[in-house]
Amino acid sequence: MIKYKIEHSLDSPERSIAHGEIIKQKYFLRKLYQEWYSIFTREIKNLPDGQLIELGSGGGFLKEIAPKVICTDIIDLPSNDMTFSALEMPFKDHSVGGIFMIDTMHHIPDSEQFLKEASRVLLKGGKVIMIEPANSIWGRFIYKNFHHEPFIPEGGWTIPSAGPLSGANGALPWIVFVRDNEKFKEKFPGLKIESIEYLNPFTYLFSGGVSRRQLLPDFTYPALNFFDKWLPKISKQLSMFMVVKISCR
Secondary structure: OOOOOOOOOOOOHHHHHHHHHHHHHOHHHHHHHHHHHHHHHHHHOOOOOOEEEEEOOOOOOHHHHOOOOEEEEOOOOOOOOEEOOOOOOOOOOOOEEEEEEEOOHHHOOEHHHHHHHHHHHEEEEEEEEEEEEOOOHHHHHHHHHHOOOOOOOOOOOEOOOOOOOOOOOOOHHHHHHHHOHHHHHHHOOOEEEEEEEEEOOOHHHHHOOOOOOOOOOHHHHHHHHHHHHHHHHHOOOOOOEEEEEEEEO
16 A cells, blocks of 8 residues: 655655655556656666766666666665765766766755766766756646745756755756756856757656655556657647756767
8 A cells, every 4th residue: 555645754764765665656657767767778878888876866766777877865775875965976087977867956956066076977978867847838837836846947056955855946957957058058068968858748747746646547557658758749848857968078
């Protein structure tokens, strides 16, 4: 039985562990994470030979699909390979081939410092690949009205460091890579935004996330997945998430 009312603090290890159990037990949510992880695994063969890192692993299960990936989080979790802040990574210069992130950057309190660290540790040709909230018409409507985290497109590159998960601005990656694209290019000439792809208008929403019940029966997933793939191709405004791929020159 899936427990949706979680008593633990948002920033506690117990909360992330509970989220992990929910992700694996809920059919829509598990399938969505598998889809997202496949985006990462397809890229691995094209990355330079260096360490592969997931930042903000939380309750995810990337390790089960890609065992070579070092799973990390700022919260000390039993599933971590390493525990550290994305603002101070314990890796040598130019030693990392890929950095993977799901819903992580919008919790990092200082985007500029994070990108400096990413530039430092990445090998030439290495990539940061992240899946983050999209500031689309549909995504903005959902995040502003039905999601517990702040979503402030007018915000800056930093957020209050209230806690690893309680501090957030869901619009932060859009701010850095889309709204402030020229500022990003000026500050980080060694990094290049390869692509921004928009996706998933419905699956996460109808999965109920980690706090609500799944809204549709499991057998409807293929139909929902069809719309999830095709609607953003019609318009990026019909999306809830975006995949940002950044390479090191």
